[in-house]
Amino acid sequence: MASFNTMAGCFLASALFAMVVGKVSNALVSVHPLEKPAIAVSEAAPEAAAGAEKAPELPAIGPKLKDANVDRGKQLFQQQCFTCHTIDKGGVNKVGPNQWDIVGRKKASHEGFSYSSVLQKLGGEWSYEDINHMIFKPQGFARGTKMAFAGLPKEQDRADIIAYLRSMHDQPLPPLP
Ligand code: HEC
Incomplete structure (x- = not known):
């Protein structure tokens, strides 16, 4: 007959396992949805930065x-x-x-x-x-x-x-x- 400790141990172990699996699968799932926003942010960054920004269409004077x-x-x-x-x-x-x-x-x-x-x-x-x-x-x-x-x-x-x-x-x- 399993003691209370063993049962508690089993329960904890499976809970941990579930957490780890959850984290890993979250990570796997979130790789793709993240791709777009990450690119959008890096494209917007130069615009947001203050400082010298030359208009590309302006020919040299x-x-x-x-x-x-x-x-x-x-x-x-x-x-x-x-x-x-x-x-x-x-x-x-x-x-x-x-x-x-x-x-x-x-x-x-x-x-x-x-x-x-x-x-x-x-x-x-x-x-x-x-x-x-x-x-x-x-x-x-x-x-x-x-x-x-x-x-x-x-x-x-x-x-x-x-x-x-x-x-x-x-x-x-x-x-x-
Ligand atoms: C409405 C007022 C105003 C008008 C009109 C104006 N400026 Fe300015 N200008 C400023 C101010 C204020 C600064 C300082 C900007 C700052 O500190 O962000 C400045 C800065 C400058 C600078 C940089 C100066 C330095 O010491 O680094 C240059 C070059 C300049 N202006 C050229 C011109 C020219 C040429 C014209 C006309 C085509 C002109 N500005 C019209 C207000 C004006």
């Missing part, structure tokens, strides 16, 4: 700078950017930081301006191409930036403005970075 019109760029800067940015050497920060020597300047580095954390995290210097992306669509390039500017869809406008920015420097960088 560098080759267009040679023929850009600096005077027109100056006019456009006054119409589009001057509300928020001065550009004279030593000029004050307004809503946005002063733009003197912006081409080649370390990002988010102008003295006395309080940059958003998004801009601080970009890293590197302002190349022609990065400025091109920034003024094409600030929220696309630096999601969460406090530069409240819709962007300049016309390539010629961006080329002329960037050519003007380039000229506002003690030693303008070569036209091609």
Whole structure:
């Protein structure tokens, strides 16, 4: 006749066995349903991350700078950017930081301006191409930036403005970075 202990032992053992089988079969079953969400998450991740995101459809601006019109760029800067940015050497920060020597300047580095954390995290210097992306669509390039500017869809406008920015420097960088 089985003692109570033996019966309890049997019961525990089979309960354990059932648990293990349950876990294993859960694991086996869940492999397939998990596959899709895991891929979807990794696809969404780059979009969710803040930081420099170049619009893939934007052609390089560098080759267009040679023929850009600096005077027109100056006019456009006054119409589009001057509300928020001065550009004279030593000029004050307004809503946005002063733009003197912006081409080649370390990002988010102008003295006395309080940059958003998004801009601080970009890293590197302002190349022609990065400025091109920034003024094409600030929220696309630096999601969460406090530069409240819709962007300049016309390539010629961006080329002329960037050519003007380039000229506002003690030693303008070569036209091609
Ligand atoms: C409505 C105000 C506003 C307008 C208009 C505007 N900006 Fe800005 N801009 C800002 C602000 C604010 C920042 C700082 C962004 C941050 O910290 O997130 C900024 C940052 C920048 C930076 C980065 C500066 C640095 O020191 O890293 C560049 C380059 C720039 N703007 C260029 C332009 C150009 C060129 C135009 C015109 C086509 C323009 N902006 C129009 C407000 C503006």
